[in-house]
Amino acid sequence: MSRFAVLASxxxxxxxxxxxxxxSGQIDARPSLVLTDRPGVQALARAEAAGIPRAVLxxxxxxxxxxxxxAVVSEIKASGADFVVLAGFMRILAPAACEAYPxxxxxxxxxxxxxxxxxxxxxxxxxxxxxxxxxTVHFVDEELDHGPIIAQEAVPVLPDDDEDSLHxxxxxxxxxxxxxVVANFAAGRYQVDGRRVALV
Ligand code: GRF
Numbered sequence: 472m473s474r475f476a477v478l479a480s481x482x483x484x485x486x487x488x489x490x491x492x493x494x495s496g497q498i499d500a501r502p503s504l505v506l507t508d509r510p511g512v513q514a515l516a517r518a519e520a521a522g523i524p525r526a527v528l529x530x531x532x533x534x535x536x537x538x539x540x541x542a543v544v545s546e547i548k549a550s551g552a553d554f555v556v557l558a559g560f561m562r563i564l565a566p567a568a569c570e571a572y573p574x575x576x577x578x579x580x581x582x583x584x585x586x587x588x589x590x591x592x593x594x595x596x597x598x599x600x601x602x603x604x605x606x607t608v609h610f611v612d613e614e615l616d617h618g619p620i621i622a623q624e625a626v627p628v629l630p631d632d633d634e635d636s637l638h639x640x641x642x643x644x645x646x647x648x649x650x651x652v653v654a655n656f657a658a659g660r661y662q663v664d665g666r667r668v669a670l671v
Contacts, residue, residue: 473657474503476552477523478543478560483514484642485558485579485649490521492650500657504550506543508562524550530562540565547572556653557611561590566613574619574663576611577656579649581641583607583623588616593638602628604637606645608652610663619666621652 479486486505492498505518506526518525526546533539544567547555555568557578569576582592584607587599596604605625612618626641655661655670662669 473553476504476547479514480561488646
C-alpha cells in the first residue's frame with residue numbers, strides 16, 4: 472500500500488476529509504506524516520487524533536526557501552512517503568520539491584485556475600465580481616498554482632457572499648474532490664501528458 476505525506480498550515484479540514492476517506496476505505500493508501508509550517512495549528516491535533524506522525528518546520532528557522540524546502544523534503548522522504556498532498560499549505564516550496572516528487576505533489580486551490588492564483592484567491596474572486604469560482608486540484612510544478620490540472624469544480628458566487636461564506640462553500644467541495652483525487656492517484660489512475668491529465 473502506498474504512503475503519502477500531508478502538508479497543512481491551518482485548520483486542516485481538508486486533512487480531516489482525507490483522514491476520513493482513509494478510514495472509510497475510499498483511499499487505499501496510508502498517511503505517513505502530517506507536516507505543518509506553524510506550531511499549534513488544528514491540523515496537528517487532527518493528525519494526533521488519527522495517530523499520524525507529525526512534524527513542524529517553521530520557515531523563519533531557515534536561511535531561505537531552498538533550505539526550508541530541503542528540510543521539508545527530507546522529512547517527507549524519511550516518512551517513506553510515495554507522494555505528497557498540499558492541503559492548505561501556505562508556503563511556496565522551491566523547485567527541489569517537485570524534482571524530488573515529479574507529478575506526485577497534489578495541491579488544492581480555492582479558485583478555478585488559472586484565475587486567481589496565490590494566497591488571496593477567494594477575496595480576489597469577490598473583488599473582481601466573478602459569478603463563478605470554485606476549486607482546482609492540480610499537480611505542483613515550479614510555478615505557483617500552475618501545474619497540470621487534475622480536477623476542477625465550479626462554485627457560484629452569491630450576491631451576499633463575503634470571503635468567509637464563499638470560502639466555506641468552496642471548502643465543502645474541496646472536502647469531496649481532494650479525497651477523490653487522492654484515491655485515484657493512489658490507485659495509479661492518472662496519466663499525465665504535458666499539461667493534460669487523464670483518469671484511466
Ligand atoms: C483550502 O481552501 C485550500 O484550498 C486553501 O486553504 C484552505 C485550507 O483549509 N489553500 P483547511 O486548513 O484544509 O481547513
